[in-house]
Amino acid sequence: MPLRLGSASMFGALFLVSATSLFAADDLEKELLKQIPQVLDTLNDRGYDNVGVLKFRVKKGNEPISDRVGTLNLRLADKVKMALIVRNDIRDPIGVIKDANKVAAEIPGASHLSESGRKKFFNVKYPLAWGTEKVTPDALLTGVAVITPDLSSMTVGIMCFDPQQNTMDLLARFTVRPDLEDLLDSGESFTVRGVFDDGSLSLTSDERKEKATTEAVKTSLIAKLETATSQKSTSSKKHPLSQDNSDAPIRLEVRYDDVPQPIEFRRGAAFMPEPREGQKVSLIIKRKGSSRPRLGLVLKVNGENTLGRQTLPDVQCRAWVLEPDRDIWGIRGYYNSDDNSVQPFRVLSDAESKEKEFDYGEFVGTISASVYPERKSSSTPSADLLTDEAEDLAILAMGSLPDKDADDLAALRGQLSSITTRGLISNGESVDQDVGTTKFRKDPIPIMSATVKYYSPQDLPQ
Numbered sequence: 001m002p003l004r005l006g007s008a009s010m011f012g013a014l015f016l017v018s019a020t021s022l023f024a025a026d027d028l029e030k031e032l033l034k035q036i037p038q039v040l041d042t043l044n045d046r047g048y049d050n051v052g053v054l055k056f057r058v059k060k061g062n063e064p065i066s067d068r069v070g071t072l073n074l075r076l077a078d079k080v081k082m083a084l085i086v087r088n089d090i091r092d093p094i095g096v097i098k099d100a101n102k103v104a105a106e107i108p109g110a111s112h113l114s115e116s117g118r119k120k121f122f123n124v125k126y127p128l129a130w131g132t133e134k135v136t137p138d139a140l141l142t143g144v145a146v147i148t149p150d151l152s153s154m155t156v157g158i159m160c161f162d163p164q165q166n167t168m169d170l171l172a173r174f175t176v177r178p179d180l181e182d183l184l185d186s187g188e189s190f191t192v193r194g195v196f197d198d199g200s201l202s203l204t205s206d207e208r209k210e211k212a213t214t215e216a217v218k219t220s221l222i223a224k225l226e227t228a229t230s231q232k233s234t235s236s237k238k239h240p241l242s243q244d245n246s247d248a249p250i251r252l253e254v255r256y257d258d259v260p261q262p263i264e265f266r267r268g269a270a271f272m273p274e275p276r277e278g279q280k281v282s283l284i285i286k287r288k289g290s291s292r293p294r295l296g297l298v299l300k301v302n303g304e305n306t307l308g309r310q311t312l313p314d315v316q317c318r319a320w321v322l323e324p325d326r327d328i329w330g331i332r333g334y335y336n337s338d339d340n341s342v343q344p345f346r347v348l349s350d351a352e353s354k355e356k357e358f359d360y361g362e363f364v365g366t367i368s369a370s371v372y373p374e375r376k377s378s379s380t381p382s383a384d385l386l387t388d389e390a391e392d393l394a395i396l397a398m399g400s401l402p403d404k405d406a407d408d409l410a411a412l413r414g415q416l417s418s419i420t421t422r423g424l425i426s427n428g429e430s431v432d433q434d435v436g437t438t439k440f441r442k443d444p445i446p447i448m449s450a451t452v453k454y455y456s457p458q459d460l461p462q
Helices: 027-045 072-086 100-104 115-123 180-185 198-202 205-227 390-398 409-421
Strands: 003-005 014-017 050-053 057-060 139-147 154-161 169-176 250-256 264-266 269-271 281-287 295-301 319-322 328-331 333-336 341-347 366-373 435-437 448-453
Touching: 027 072, 027 154, 027 169, 027 390, 050 072, 057 072, 072 100, 072 139, 072 180, 072 390, 072 409, 180 205, 205 264, 250 366, 250 448, 281 295, 281 319, 319 328, 390 409
Parallel strands: 014 435, 050 139, 057 139, 269 448
Antiparallel strands: 003 341, 014 319, 139 154, 154 169, 250 281, 264 269, 281 328, 295 319, 295 366, 333 341, 366 448
């Protein structure tokens, strides 16, 4: 059974804020918009009426291929799904399933890694992304992404299988350069400097993002190489979660039953012991250094935001606002501002997920923190955001469907268009004396992002 950990509470005055504007679309979105029309042609030629997209497997550098590489596995599937919607023929569309992964997670023995497992996907009905109909898919898409050890490129393959196929067919393959969002989704840990100075304000959003990506890759590789050859716990000065990293603006402390847990560094990553069932877990955030700027914090457990359980990219998530008059904050669960409720953390161990051949659920076995500065002014919009492709690129960058159901594909596309153009910053009402809302404009580029895996040693991959 999955561990259910503690109850939620807040220490000190925390505030939450809505998401800020999206990054300019990157190479991945642009390449998907080029590739998906041919994919749709192939699906049409095969006579498929309804299709869904399952989460991808990802291989990072020399690490084993995995279905649990940060949130990138699900994010790639979401982007392919959105590209299918954006490039679909409104007059005669192929049906696109709303969330194939959610349904697949409830199918015992379903796995696209075996013939018997693949057939199980086609014994149930799935809701479509528009309308109220539930359908049995004619085919399902999935894929593999391979990121080079130096983080310089990512090769993506999109594959397809149906109930009659014994193998998966490759429909498209392309290579792109990972950008800042891809690094965040793949669980890389880094700090970013130099893009928050006055000189950077004259850069376009794409130039600024390019500068930040270069810095993130550099600091991530430095941190990975520091402990890459260590099989046992060692010290770190470069990882953002290390107390010795002076560039990190905050320190993350994880407590089980109020006892701080050691963060261990080895094989280029950060690890900590797995909590036992019944233990209370608290996440403590402490400021580092003497500077006291307002900061936005996106804190996730198992890929879910501690504010509203969002699984969106960090830049789109609601953030805790760390005000200058405090040095420490604590969270014991997921907070829902809609009804002022809290939910206990639900943590799945790596050993439990291995009971399935392939886990289609959203739990990724990590705790992650991304810290954003407050945005004081706007940089110049990038040129490609002013083209006719801007709307489709923004929809793919968003990567998620609206909450309100649409009657048909045309209505859904209209909703997506509206979401990508409206303002997302709001000043909500105060919730209670400890937690409320406040105005805070997140800079779309984080100061730092860090991930720690809470697996127990015996569950770590060999």
